[in-house]
Amino acid sequence: MDFSLSAEQQERYDRIRTAAPEISSPGSAAIRRHGETWKEMAALGLLGAAVPEEHGGGGFGALDTALLYEGASDGGADTGLLFAAAAHLFACVRPVLEFASPQTRKALLPALCSGELTAGNAMTEPDAGSDISRLATTATRVDGGYLLDGVKSFVSNGPVAGLYVTYATTNPDGGYFASTAFAVDRDSLGLVAGEPMRKSGLVACQTGEVRFDRCFVPDDRVLGSPGQGQVVFRTSMLWERSCLFAIYLGQQERLIRRCVQHARERRQFGKRLADFQPVADRLADMRLRLESGRLLLYRACTEIDAGQDPSLWVALAKLAVSEAAVATSLDASRIFGGRAFLTEHGIEEQVRDAAPATTFSGTSDIQRQLIAREMGL
Template sequence: MDFSLSAEQRERYAHIGTAARHLSSGSSAAGLPGDIRKQLAGLGLLGAAVPREHGGAGFGALDTALLYEGASAGGADTGLLFAAGAHLFACVRPVLEFALPRTREALLPGLCSGELMAGNAMTEPDAGSDISRLATRATRVDGGYLLDGVKSFVSNGPAADLYVTYATTDPHGGYFSSTAFAVDRMSPGLVVGDPLEKTSLTACPAGEVRFTRCFVPDDRVLGSPGQGQLVFQTSMQWERSCLFAIYLGQQERLIRRCVRHVRERRQFGKRLADLQPVADRLADMKLRLESGRLLLYRACAEIDDGQDPSLWVAMAKLAVSEAAVATALDAGRIFGGRAVLTEYGIEEEVRDAVPATTFSGTSDIQRRLIAREMGL
């Protein structure tokens, strides 16, 4: 069993970390300007896990995760990386794996280059974790479907050119009750709501999307009718592993800052680093980081090997998200009163970490998935 990265992987990790320091976070709640899209695309973040023939980098799950981790560790804004990850894992991957060949050819090059930005429209006002009860309906008509419903907390919603969304096509179909669609922003009957005012991941715009008799042609169905759950679950395997590499990078960055701080800061006539409770706290932070990293890399390896990654993905998502929150809070304790000052950025790190235990399936959902994989 080899735990080491190749020379090429280490070099790519170092390169993206250096480049990420210059990655602008000048997006707003309303959108992602073209120059930021180009920067994200130039670093490979929008098309990392897409084959080269479609405009991507051709990476597998592990190399894609390393790219996101390296960018985060290098200092890229967490919300901006989240915007790129939501685009790639929740939207581009479903188009790649489930769209018709002509639809892939039409959409993927623009999605990889940043010409097109995608929004993940799954969550509804009354359907977050319970994706089996979507109120949005898709009614079969000649040549396609009419969508009616409201999606909330749509990542990249205000800025998106394309939405990957899900609607009920057979209320009595059980697992096969929903269907996935790729919908153009300019489709008649699609209305994009105002940006949400958020306190975390602020560089990723989010908002409501409303469908009113919105026509979607048959060639924009992802997979077959009734395969919405399959499309969503497949995308979540990528999102719950690769996207959460962002939080490995965040923890790496925070630990570096804390180590530097405790070496320089003195209290009671000693360096903070020489106080055992402080050293113990940092040891726990390192333990959480490396434990989560091993689980996440294993989950990515299972995806790359074509195995069922469900157990490893759930454990990785749970471990990394909970560690991100705990480590951000520990950083706040280490920095003391300075942690609440915006100039130090610790309070922003906490705000960006807290949602990690909610989006992409809550921690309780991950525990349920782990229990199910154990045969309980």
Template sequence: MEFGWTPEQRARYDDALTAARRRFAPESGTPGLAPGDWRALGELGLLGASVEPKYGGGGHGALDTALIFEAFGRGCADTGLVFAAAAHLFACAMPIAEFGSVTLRERLLPDMCAGRTVAANAMTEPQAGSDVATLATTATRVDGGYLLDGTKSFVSNGPAADVFVTYATTDPGAGHFAVTAFAVERHADGVRAGEPFGKLGMASCPASEVTFTGCFVPDDNVLGERGQGSVVFQQSMLWERTCLFALYVGLQERLIEQAVEQVTRRRQFGRPLAEFQSVSNRIVEMKLRLESSRLLLYRACWLIDRDEPDTLASALSKLAVSEAALAGAVDAVQLLGGRGYLTGSGAEAALRDAVGGTIFSGASDIQRQIIARELGL
């Protein structure tokens, strides 16, 4: 197995890291996507990194895409903005690219990759979070398409979205084939996005409810086939649970850099903090968690690139990275002391942003259940 990066990968990572540091400031705390920032993400290739070039994307595989998001997670202190880009690409653009018709891809993907439009994934419902097989939203067959009725909750990018990738029950009682996936455009009659939720972190990625009321969706906007919604969703989750969480690998790297700078510069009791074993040990643990989770994530991406996507590898990666990022953020706040507790330090924002990583894309305990199931337990 090859653990090194090619010169092209290194150059791409370095370019992305430099661009992120130069272009993007820490989040303001005000909910919402800044249009200028979103277009810049498109120009820098983040919003279409894994989409085919003929639709405006970069054509990168899973690992190369993850490296780009890792660089942005490290270089951009506005984690919410990078998360919004990842949700847009992996939960929306990739399902359209992999399951949409040619005409749908040609109509939607170029603007999505360029940052001219925003996409949001509408799966979660008030009574269907971890259990996505019990969707109350329905899609009723009519001439030429479907009528959608229902409410989705916790829709990342929802208030700003121009396109929604959503899922609805078309065949109750059909088990694994009960749900169908759709791409719904914001201007369609019967689509209403609610006001942004107040959230603990990631303010730059606004989230809201989205309601569909008698919303007509033409047949051409179906992703895959009728009843294939679970397949579409699980494929998007493979992308999301691997490549999206690369941004949290980058966040861990940024926190370690900040902690090392702090403990080597600050002195207490006549010597640098770094000379206290309890301090250095804490940073060693941060580094250990980072490198362990990084390897799991790279392996999951590598398997996708080999056309051998693995549910176990994806779940292990997501669990390890999200838990490591949260633990690392707590350590960073402790190492920075009072400064780390202050807004504007970077550490407290990273802590708030890291909490969500253990909840969305399948909570940590759900990942443990997936892992147990894959082990035959």
């Protein structure tokens, strides 16, 4: 059992870590600058990492893809931007790759990988978050396709996306097979994308509402077969709950470095902060959480790459890394004291970016339920 990265993986990690600061944060000019920022991330391989080269992607498996995102985050790329790229790749591009028709894959994947086309993850509804079995959005069968009606909320990349991967109920009595997945063009008649929501965290990932009003989607934009919505969604979640959270490994690595430096330099009562045992203990706990989560996340990605059932490891990794991200960001704020609340130090931003991690992609409580189910309870 080898716990070290190969020379090739380490070189790739170091390269993206060095290039990460070049990714610009769109700030207040988000919509105007989106295309430029998106192309910067595409150039680093983040938008198509887990897509075969024949479709314009990097051809990486789950572990190498996770390492790209971890390296970019470790290097200082904005967490919200990386989250936007990850939502694009894992919640949208992967479903198109795995479930779309050959013609649709050929039409969409190169543009999705190159940054010419942004994808939005339109699953969550006002009354349905992680529960895809109770979607109010419906898809009614008509000649040549479906008519979608409903509202999706918290759509990552919603205001700027050119393509939406969405889910709708096609058979209310179908149980597990009640829903169907679709890839819907932004310019489809009856689709309205709302303005960006004002958020306190992950600000650079633009999030909005998307409405479907008798929006026609042709048959060739069905992902998988009618009734396979749960299959498509759960497959995408295996990638998202593992690879996306590598962003938070990089964020924790960055925070720990900053805290160690601060503890060495900051003096109180005539001593370095590092010389106070409670501060040293807190830093040790931060490192413990990071390395524990990293091992679980790498294991989950390795199981995906090996073609094994990764469900247990993915749930364990998502739970461990997300909870660690929140705890470590709060510990960093305690180590920095009052300075943590000054925007110039960026600690409060890291707290705000970490806080949603225990909610999106399935809450911590849901991960515990999944783990218990895998244990046979």
